[in-house]
Amino acid sequence: MFIQDTVNSLIDKKQALTTRKLLNVSHLSSEEIRTIAITLSYDSAITELRRQAGKKFIFHVASPKSGSTWIAQSVGPYLRTQGWKTPSMTVGGGNRAQDFFLSELIRLEALDHDIFTDHQHCVFSSYVLDLLIAINAKVVFQTRNLYDMLISLRDHLDNETTVKPMFFIDKNQWFALNQSEKLDFLIYNVAPWYINLWVGWSQAQKVMGDNFLVIKYENLLENPDMVFEKLLDFSELPRKAFPASTDSIYTKQVFTRKNKAIIGRGELFTTEHRCHIERLCTPYKDIDFTVLGLS
Template identity: 25%
Template sequence: SWSKPYFKVDPFNGGGSTSLVTHYGRTEQDIDPRLALRKSRHNYVCQHHVRYNEKTKDVIDRFSIAPVVLVRDLHDCVVSLRDHLRRESADNSMVFASQDHVNLPDAELETFIVQLAIPWYINFYVSWHDCPSVLWINYQEVTTDSKDAIKRILHHAGRKNIRDEEIEMALENRNSSADRMNVGRPGRGRMLSDENKALIRQYCSAYPRIDFSRIGVD
């Protein structure tokens, strides 16, 4: 998901959502330790496209961050990113796209994304397999049973005292316009061309020890 630098109170008291990234656009969303230090006295949630590496590990360990990795079907990611590039901006951290790319027909833009952005997604997915404390959440889990997904995340973060009624109330009162959700429907990637599906499988085959079934690749 995408976020802007802000800090606001969350529905569970004493916390909020914020950013640990100094720049967006085409910049990799690596966590800034200075921001993590400045906000370490607060409970918060931050959402970033960040890969797991030595720097990420250091920040997670130093500030006791509970990492949650939200993943979705890679084919759906292609369609979602296609729509995002057109609806919001060509500037992003995963692929250097221009307005010329945004104006391509659907099939050509999807091929561009598969060829140049999907390798970033795969790198992201593989990198988090080295993190022993990560909680994996699938996009379909979030869309079909949001309450259970949130409860799992809260338990992972040590917040086991939150009641179901509080979660339900937070879901009812959330600001859906701030979610920046596209269509939010799993399965849209089934319409990709056979060539693009084959290329995604080929990329994933570079990591034979990694299970990609969680993101829709056998």
């Protein structure tokens, strides 16, 4: 009897959430509310119930230091002028790993709109893929030459913060390293995370086909107009909604978090470093690593 009452209670509350009817929860304990919230947050059925037919969803996932802030601060605001929502699903920040937080989309009331997420440094998982397929989402995966990303990350650690979700090193530990030791740290401790990020999302690429778009930082530097137009096409905007000039999307005043924005800085890494990266990639015979600038 208790189990059936609990099930009925959850069903009623789920129905209330999906129809946006307000609930009287004054009689519930904080622990009961927490249990219900946890149960519903991971229920992908809520997403399917609340998504309106034909709504678009672009999940912008990116390797750190691949120019993702540039895309987020340029294309994102333009899509908002077209009625899109651009929510960030970064919950907690700091050392907490980024993920696809369904509960955050619900909290932000974004699911009834076309959605372009801000840059997400989200590691692939079958759970995320299942959710993306369930809501008929598309993925924009943004990346860059691996060695250049690592050097740009070194600059970021030097000049901004060492608090990152893909590794742990505090400020004092980082600044105690000389330049050679910093390069070693990046190759042996950080590069495996970048490789794993692409290996995972390449699995999604195989499943999603035309709903998966790869954007390279090198192309963004060389021809931002072409990249922005490709993203707008991928977003299925009608051509009449395109701006007359991409100057209305990208201006020099846009905050891009660029450091040097120079291709080829990764040449600082030694032959030994590059041999290590080759060994890390060896098990993945079917993965195309050219998107990371690796042969």
